Amino acid sequence: MSMVNGVDHDTGPAPHPLFPEIDPDDPANETTQIESLCVACQENGITKLLLTKIPFYKEVVLLSFECPHCGFSNNEIQSAGKIEEKGMRVILHIETVNDLNRQVIKSDYAAVKLPHLDFEIPSQSQKGEVTTVEGIISRAVQGLSQDQDARRATDLEVADKIQDFINKLEALKDVSEPFDIIIEDISGNSWIENPKAPQPDPNCKTSHFVRNRDQDHILGVYTTEEIEENEEDTSANIKDKGDESLLPPLGSAPLLDLEQEVMIFQTNCPSCSAPTTTNMKVTKIPFFKEVIIMATNCDSCGHRTNEVKSGAGIEEKGVKMEVVVSTRDDFSRDLLKSETCSVLIPELELEAGPYVVGGKFTTVEGLLTDLKFSLEKSVMSRDTLKEEVIVSLNNIVARIDKVLVNEESVTLVLDDPAGNSYIQSLTAPDPDPSLKITRYERTFDQNEDLGLNDMKTEDY
Numbered sequence: 012m013s014m015v016n017g018v019d020h021d022t023g024p025a026p027h028p029l030f031p032e033i034d035p036d037d038p039a040n041e042t043t044q045i046e047s048l049c050v051a052c053q054e055n056g057i058t059k060l061l062l063t064k065i066p067f068y069k070e071v072v073l074l075s076f077e078c079p080h081c082g083f084s085n086n087e088i089q090s091a092g093k094i095e096e097k098g099m100r101v102i103l104h105i106e107t108v109n110d111l112n113r114q115v116i117k118s119d120y121a122a123v124k125l126p127h128l129d130f131e132i133p134s135q136s137q138k139g140e141v142t143t144v145e146g147i148i149s150r151a152v153q154g155l156s157q158d159q160d161a162r163r164a165t166d167l168e169v170a171d172k173i174q175d176f177i178n179k180l181e182a183l184k185d186v187s188e189p190f191d192i193i194i195e196d197i198s199g200n201s202w203i204e205n206p207k208a209p210q211p212d213p214n215c216k217t218s219h220f221v222r223n224r225d226q227d228h229i230l231g232v233y234t235t236e237e238i239e240e241n242e243e244d245t246s247a248n249i250k251d252k253g254d255e256s257l258l259p260p261l262g263s264a265p266l267l268d269l270e271q272e273v274m275i276f277q278t279n280c281p282s283c284s285a286p287t288t289t290n291m292k293v294t295k296i297p298f299f300k301e302v303i304i305m306a307t308n309c310d311s312c313g314h315r316t317n318e319v320k321s322g323a324g325i326e327e328k329g330v331k332m333e334v335v336v337s338t339r340d341d342f343s344r345d346l347l348k349s350e351t352c353s354v355l356i357p358e359l360e361l362e363a364g365p366y367v368v369g370g371k372f373t374t375v376e377g378l379l380t381d382l383k384f385s386l387e388k389s390v391m392s393r394d395t396l397k398e399e400v401i402v403s404l405n406n407i408v409a410r411i412d413k414v415l416v417n418e419e420s421v422t423l424v425l426d427d428p429a430g431n432s433y434i435q436s437l438t439a440p441d442p443d444p445s446l447k448i449t450r451y452e453r454t455f456d457q458n459e460d461l462g463l464n465d466m467k468t469e470d471y
Contacts, residue, residue, distance in 0.1 A: 042075075049078035056080070062091065070284060073141075087138035090118055091284075094230050095199025097219040097462070103144070103203055104214040106189045111145040114204040117194065120230065121201045123147055127190035128179055134197065135229075144192060144203075145184060152180050197226045208400055209386060209407060211362045221462035278307065282314035296347060296372075296433060304372055319347055319370045325461060326430025328450040334375065334434050335445045337420035342376035345435040351461065352427035354382065359407050359421065375423060375434070376415065383411045428457040 042059040049056040056078035064070050070091040077084045105111065117123070118139045123132040132151060142150070155177050162170035183190060194201050199219070205212040227233065274291045289307045296302060306317040334341065348354070350370035354363040361382070368381050386408050413419040425432045430450070436443040458464050 047076065049076075049081065049083055051083035052078060052081040054078060054080040056083070064282075086140070088116065088118075088141050089139055090198070090200040094232065097199055097460075098195070098197040098222050098226065099199045099201065100196075100218050100220060101194045101201065101203050102216045103192050103194075104189060105144065105183075105186060105192060106214060108184075108186050109206075110214065111143065111148075111184060111186065113144050113206065115142050115144060115147060115194070116140075116200075116202040117142065117147070118196055118198055118200040120198040121194050121196040123151075124193040124195065125183070125190065126193065127183075128176070130176075130180070134195075139200075147192070148180055148183055152177055155180075197222055198230055206397060206400065209361055209363070209404060217364075218456060219460050221465060280307065280309035280311060280314055281316060282309065283312040285309060285311035287311070296345075300431075302347065302372070316369075317371050317373075319349065319372045325463070328430055329426070329428040329453050329457065330430045330432060331427075331449045331451060332425045332432065332434045333447040333449075334423050335420065336375055336379075336414065336423050337417075337445075339417060340437060341445065342374065342379075342415075342417075344375045344437065345372070345433075346375055346378055346425075347372050347431075347433040348378065348425060349427055349429060349431040351429040352425050352432040354378065355424040355426065356421050357424065358419075359410055361407055378423070379411055379415060383408055383415070386411075428453050429461060 042061045045058045045060065046055050047058045048054075056076055059075045061073040062070070063073065072089045072091050073086070074089065075084075075086045103110070103113070116139075117137075119137075120134050121139070122134040124130070130151070132147075137150070140146075155173055159170055159174065162173065194203065203215055205215060207213075222230075222232075272292075275288050276291070278287060278289045279285065280287045287307060287309045289305055291303060291305045293301060293303050303320045304317065305320070306315075308315050334344065336342065348368065348371055349365075351365050352370075353365050354368065355361065363382060363385075367385060368378070371378075371381075373381070386404050410419060414421050423434075425434060434446060436446055438444075453461075453463075455464065
């Protein structure tokens with residue numbers, strides 16, 4: 012035990028993360044084995060479970076089943092992280108055989124479409140898995156082929172048509188002509204590898220969409236109003252009994268002065284999932300707007316994070332800010348990057364999408380350091396990266412080091428369709444010659460990502 016500020020603190024070992032990163036030398040990474048029923052022969056087999064974290068993705072549960080009696084085996088992946096705020100749609104343009112080798116993480120809620128053949132694998136028809144593009148096609152072929160013998164015995168015409176379609180699926184593996192594969196996941200928990208990282212992938216387009224009510228219900232997500240409607244009868248019965256321990260009705264309690272108060276609420280660590288607390292504060296940035304800052308510090312694994320959200324909604328136009336980073340004063344500029352903002356450094360051919368570095372309030376130097384850390388961690392934790400990708404990442408990290416010691420100047424570009432990002436002007440309220448701010452009309456796709464196309468605010 013040790014004394015800090017007069018308070019006893021236990022100096023014993025910190026609890027092990029519930030979802031540790033894979034480490035063959037860590038005994039805590041051992042799998043859990045469970046005896047379970049084989050669906051093929053009805054005998055008992057062994058299911059192995061591993062709780063782990065995929066770098067730059069999220070927490071997952073890996074399951075592997077094997078039956079010693081009939082040899083049947085199966086493996087799947089289940090997301091153990093939170094459901095994303097938006098669904099996602101990934102369109103991959105297949106041009107070469109190498110594109111078939113891209114790694115794919117497909118959740119239970121992902122639907123796979125092949126427009127070239129007018130073919131779709133519906134959501135929830137298959138278990139989540141870690142596979143490749145070729146693996147998805149092979150699994151579809153396997154599923155269509157498994158009952159062919161029975162079909163030939165009962166309906167030869169139908170069996171022949173299905174066999175023709177199976178041949179078309181198999182022909183896709185030759186990539187004799189380009190085709191698209193689309194993964195649409197309402198939970199937002201799917202992913203396709205970018206072999207050109209950290210550069211943008213010209214053959215892969217990722218967009219996000221706002222789920223409708225039915226899709227939310229499939230995921231078990233309900234609004235407060237929907238829950239209250241289902242609990243009206245129960246609440247009325249409790250109220251009739253005069254239970255004074257209930258919380259006061261919404262709106263009857265005094266409102267907090269959010270600009271003066273730091274709110275603290277319980278949450279789970281995004282790194283190890285251990286219980287921790289998050290501090291939230293509403294503040295105003297001079298010459299900008301009101302923002303909400305949230306900070307989490309985990310006592311279990313030491314992970315720290317801060318996140319910034321706009322408190323003023325989406326602006327009428329998007330904003331693109333370009334600042335030349337050439338002097339030490341430029342490193343100290345305050346910077347607000349929202350969760351919808353992309354970061355570009357043209358001189359380094361580096362583009363980081365809005366979800367690579369989350370929303371945060373920092374400085375130009377802090378953002379560059381975060382980008383460097385993310386690239387370094389990507390190299391160290393992804394042993395499947397190709398050699399040319401590793402060389403490219405290391406070159407970019409080396410050049411960022413030069414920028415941080417002011418040996419090389421670059422242009423830092425923040426592009427935010429929501430208009431909620433900010434770079435401090437060193438000459439405010441006068442124009443800053445090193446800072447260029449451009450406001451632009453959003454495209455249809457950008458409005459779709461922000462959920463504005465389905466939003467009706469007039470004549471409703």
